[in-house]
Structure formats: C-alpha cells, structure tokens
C-alpha cells in the first residue's frame with residue numbers, strides 16, 4: 001500500500017513498539033520490547049550475542065516474515081501506521097525501510113546497474129544517470145568510481161562494496177535504513193568512512209544500526225538500546241531491553257548495573 005505508507009511519513013517518532021514479543025515457533029526469542037525510534041537520528045542496538053538485536057531489527061522492515069516459524073504479538077507502528085496490519089504490503093515496507101547487511105552483498109552486475117536495479121524495478125521515470133550519481137555521491141563512493149561505472153560491483157574493495165550497498169539502498173529513496181553490523185567485515189579505515197557517512201545520511205534518513213563495536217555505538221549513534229538475555233523457567237534464553245537512552249547516558253552514566261558492566265567491557 002504505497003500511498004498509506006508514503007503518507008504515513010509524518011511523525012517525529014518513526015517507529016513505536018508496544019510490548020512486542022517475538023517468537024520462532026514456541027521459542028520466545030525477545031520479550032516485551034517497548035521502544036520509540038526518533039526521526040533523523042542514529043539509534044544503535046548493542047548487547048551480547050543471541051539477545052535478539054537482529055531479530056528486533058528485522059521486524060522493522062518485516063524481513064522476518066520470510067522465516068516460516070516467525071510470529072509476534074504486541075504492536076509495531078511505523079509513524080502512526082500499524083506495520084503488521086493485514087492491508088500492509090511487506091514488499092512496499094521494504095522499499096521504504098531499506099537494509100544493509102553484515103557482509104557486503106552487491107549483485108554480480110556493474111556498479112551502475114547495482115544502483116539502478118531498485119529504481120528500474122519500481123519503474124522510475126526520472127533521469128537514471130542523475131539518480132545513480134546522486135546515490136553514489138550520498139554514499140561517499142562517487143569520487144572512487146566515477147570513471148568505472150561499468151566495472152563489476154563485486155570487484156570493489158570490501159569497504160567500497162559496502163558503500164555501494166548503501167548507495168543501492170538510498171537509490172529507492174527510503175525513509176529508514178536498517179544496518180545489521182554493517183562494518184563487521186571491514187577494516188578500520190573503511191569502518192571510519194562508513195561511520196562518517198552515517199553522520200551525513202542521518203540528515204535525510206533515520207538509521208538503526210546493530211553493532212558489536214562499543215566504540216562505534218558511542219562514536220556514531222545518538223541513542224542506544226542495550227539488550228541482554230536471560231533464561232526463563234522453561235530454560236529458553238530470551239532477550240529483552242535493559243536500558244534505552246541517549247548514547248552518552250548509556251556510556252557515561254547508565255542507570256542499570258548490567259549496562260555499566262557491558263559498556264565497560266566486564267561481560268559480553
């Protein structure tokens with residue numbers, strides 16, 4: 001429902017969840033998530049392995065729908081629209097809410113065609129050359145590759161490939177970009193380039209990022225949610241949010257001891 005989702009882009013809170021419980025079959029992977037994600041900010045999800053950061057992230061563009069055993073209860077609003085309402089088309093959701101994965105995954109196509117792929121699919125009628133150039137500029141890749149747009153995207157360096165994936169996500173003019181450990185396969189210099197890029201991108205987009213890198217969360221994000229995981233009576237290891245606040249509060253004066261222990265590297 002393009003129009004419903006398009007016209008939904010109004011409120012300053014981009015996502016709001018209410019008591020979200022997320023399951024894979026009988027397994028309660030994450031419980032009781034109530035969180036608000038503000039517009040044009042970078043929100044980081046941190047926490048030990050298996051606490052459900054990626055699971056929660058993938059609910060925001062309905063990517064978990066592709067997993068058969070997945071289901072949820074509670075509410076997830078995108079602006080004021082219930083994202084899981086029956087009339088909502090998950091394909092349209094994924095156009096508005098783009099995603100960049102851990103491992104750069106350009107298509108085995110030219111750099112140009114990687115960026116033009118989404119807009120072509122959507123029947124973009126404007127000037128494609130201009131859109132490709134603009135997207136590559138926004139992804140801070142243009143200067144590196146402007147003379148070799150016909151080269152294969154897969155032949156770029158890892159850091160360049162990840163910026164190409166960001167350009168590809170931007171080209172369909174999303175509202176939100178979800179990033180699942182986007183720098184974990186990159187060297188430190190490429191990582192810093194992507195982090196700088198995030199600061200530019202947040203002027204136009206709302207960004208959610210899962211990261212294992214504490215320094216990255218503290219350097220790059222405005223808000224941070226710290227997740228933890230604990231076993232319930234059935235022995236299931238269920239994730240939950242311990243604390244969610246401005247990033248400087250989480251890293252310098254968290255309210256919870258568990259947060260303090262995690263951000264100071266004492267566990268996780």
Ligand SMILES: Nc1ncnc2c1ncn2[C@@H]1O[C@H](COP(=O)(O)OP(=O)(O)OP(=O)(O)O)[C@@H](O)[C@H]1O
Pocket residue numbers: 024029047048049050051052053054055056067069237239
């Ligand atoms: N497709 C799936 N089917 C069943 N269980 C799953 C699936 N994906 C994730 N899980 C389980 O859900 C829980 C949360 O996993 P998730 O990957 O969201 O955690 P995470 O915090 O992102 O972990 P990591 O930091 O290691 O990537 C884990 O117990 C995991 O095994």
